[in-house]
Amino acid sequence: MSANGTNTVEEKVRDHFHDDAERFDAIYDEKKDFIHKFIDNYWRGVVQKRLELNVKYLSPFRGKKILDVGCGSGRFCIAFALNGAKKVIGIDFARAMIEIADKLATDAGVENKCEFVIGGFPEGISDDEGPFDACTANGFFDYVEKPVPIITRMRELTKGKLVMSFPKAVEWRVPLRRFRFWLKGTPLFLYTEAQVREILEQSGVTNFKFIHLDRDYLVVADV
Numbered sequence: 048m049s050a051n052g053t054n055t056v057e058e059k060v061r062d063h064f065h066d067d068a069e070r071f072d073a074i075y076d077e078k079k080d081f082i083h084k085f086i087d088n089y090w091r092g093v094v095q096k097r098l099e100l101n102v103k104y105l106s107p108f109r110g111k112k113i114l115d116v117g118c119g120s121g122r123f124c125i126a127f128a129l130n131g132a133k134k135v136i137g138i139d140f141a142r143a144m145i146e147i148a149d150k151l152a153t154d155a156g157v158e159n160k161c162e163f164v165i166g167g168f169p170e171g172i173s174d175d176e177g178p179f180d181a182c183t184a185n186g187f188f189d190y191v192e193k194p195v196p197i198i199t200r201m202r203e204l205t206k207g208k209l210v211m212s213f214p215k216a217v218e219w220r221v222p223l224r225r226f227r228f229w230l231k232g233t234p235l236f237l238y239t240e241a242q243v244r245e246i247l248e249q250s251g252v253t254n255f256k257f258i259h260l261d262r263d264y265l266v267v268a269d270v
């Protein structure tokens with residue numbers, strides 16, 4: 048709670064994703080009716096494309112230790128583990144997301160390689176847990192008020208690659224997306240390409256590939 052008695056951005060985002068965890072994870076579920084499949088592909092197809100590109104850019108995985116910030120229901124962590132990562136830590140402050148992640152990792156048989164932490168980033172990951180070969184944050188900066196300290200910390204914890212997505216501020220779905228989040232009272236942060244480049248510079252990230260991916264920018268950086 049902030050000094051004036053209202054919920055902070057982090058509390059609003061955490062509560063939103065705690066309540067929305069099952070619906071969010073259903074985006075990845077192949078077993079759904081035609082209408083839901085069509086809506087998810089058309090409206091949220093970027094979620095699946097991000098996962099595929101993360102796997103592509105982080106391969107090969109063998110022996111790697113990876114941190115996934117804002118891991119949600121753990122779909123990325125599980126894919127990294129199934130592709131051969133030695134250890135994956137996922138952190139998310141929405142408890143219901145981590146409960147789904149734990150169950151999905153067990154179902155996939157990678158519970159020994161995946162560790163899921165209920166907590167906020169950056170405070171929830173200590174220096175002792177690093178360094179990581181890669182650190183990812185997908186569909187995460189949409190909900191972050193101050194990205195520079197977060198990316199700076201991701202860079203400090205990593206000796207390898209960062210993969211991060213940023214939602215575009217100018218895109219045909221933006222007005223409706225803004226309206227939906229406004230109705231729910233959930234904060235939403237969108238970025239121009241110039242803003243992302245400025246944020247990366249302020250965070251000390253200089254060597255990166257900038258990819259236009261549907262409604263997102265995807266940044267793949269060497270650190």
Ligand SMILES: C[S@@+](CC[C@H](N)C(=O)[O-])C[C@H]1O[C@@H](n2cnc3c(N)ncnc32)[C@H](O)[C@@H]1O
Binds near residue numbers: 064117123186187
């Ligand atoms: C849209 S979900 C994306 C989940 C996952 N990365 C994916 O793409 O499937 C964003 C997640 O970030 C989490 N989150 C946002 N800010 C956070 C913070 N500062 N610390 C930990 N988790 C955070 C939310 O709880 C939410 O589950």
